[in-house]
Amino acid sequence: MSNDVLEVRNLTCGYERPIIRDVSINAKDGELVALMGPNGAGKSTLIRCILGMAKVFKGFIRINGRDALRMSRREIARLVSYVPQNYVVTYPIEAFHAVLLGRLPYMGLRPSKFDVDVAINAMRRLGIEYLANKMINRLSGGEAQLVHIARAIAQGGVLMLLDEPTSNLDLKHQVMVMEVLSRIAREDGIAVLTAMHDINLALKYADRIYVMHNGRVIAELSPGDVSPSIIEEVYGVKTTVIEHNGRPVVIV
Numbered sequence: 001m002s003n004d005v006l007e008v009r010n011l012t013c014g015y016e017r018p019i020i021r022d023v024s025i026n027a028k029d030g031e032l033v034a035l036m037g038p039n040g041a042g043k044s045t046l047i048r049c050i051l052g053m054a055k056v057f058k059g060f061i062r063i064n065g066r067d068a069l070r071m072s073r074r075e076i077a078r079l080v081s082y083v084p085q086n087y088v089v090t091y092p093i094e095a096f097h098a099v100l101l102g103r104l105p106y107m108g109l110r111p112s113k114f115d116v117d118v119a120i121n122a123m124r125r126l127g128i129e130y131l132a133n134k135m136i137n138r139l140s141g142g143e144a145q146l147v148h149i150a151r152a153i154a155q156g157g158v159l160m161l162l163d164e165p166t167s168n169l170d171l172k173h174q175v176m177v178m179e180v181l182s183r184i185a186r187e188d189g190i191a192v193l194t195a196m197h198d199i200n201l202a203l204k205y206a207d208r209i210y211v212m213h214n215g216r217v218i219a220e221l222s223p224g225d226v227s228p229s230i231i232e233e234v235y236g237v238k239t240t241v242i243e244h245n246g247r248p249v250v251i252v
């Protein structure tokens, strides 16, 4: 049976003032959950709140049943990995060392053999061992994104948060990243929560979708529940939803 890895209840949070209002979401082990909604809806802010990087005014966040608002940064880093939006590393560091950084929450002054093995294994799972000795600031956007995801895998934990992991990627890399994320959720039994804009990718890969608008969650959908009316309500765009190979596909 799946368990709630992430439980957010009646959360009001933001920066100097609230951006997210009265939001309740959850994510279970083995599940890939998409956060969708227009620009400025509050997806990144909600992710930052879960990470303890924004101010919580009301409500609670539980990770593996524990109150996240009372956890230290290191405790959160041992439970939650994070791939930020448009994360560009400009300094020269070998891709392998960038992945090894995922082990920081566990390290003393230097990585153990176990940390090194975990980092190698994370790269292997994504089929990117060949990038190990390349400088990350010289990788393509797609290659670098896979390195950041490998770092998050190496970090371990029970919850992976990603902020638009497929933005800036070509079609092949978009599909590759989403395949990898759904495989990791299933194989490792972790919860993956990802903000994304591509509705058809979300419909193909997400188990559930939360739709955000003006700082609130206005719908929780299974991919099969998506309708032209909800899309028009949120985005103000008329669409057609067809079924293809048993799945809904949105046509603009």
Ligand SMILES: Nc1ncnc2c1ncn2[C@@H]1O[C@H](COP(=O)(O)OP(=O)(O)OP(=O)(O)O)[C@@H](O)[C@H]1O
Residues within 6 Å of the ligand: 015, 016, 019, 037, 038, 039, 040, 041, 042, 043, 044, 045, 046, 195
């Ligand atoms: N550091 C900050 N301080 C104050 N307000 C912020 C900060 N970051 C974001 N905001 C505001 O919070 C609101 C929600 O922004 P957020 O980045 O969470 O939206 P989003 O749904 O992730 O958008 P996008 O799809 O464009 O990435 C916006 O009005 C934005 O201006």
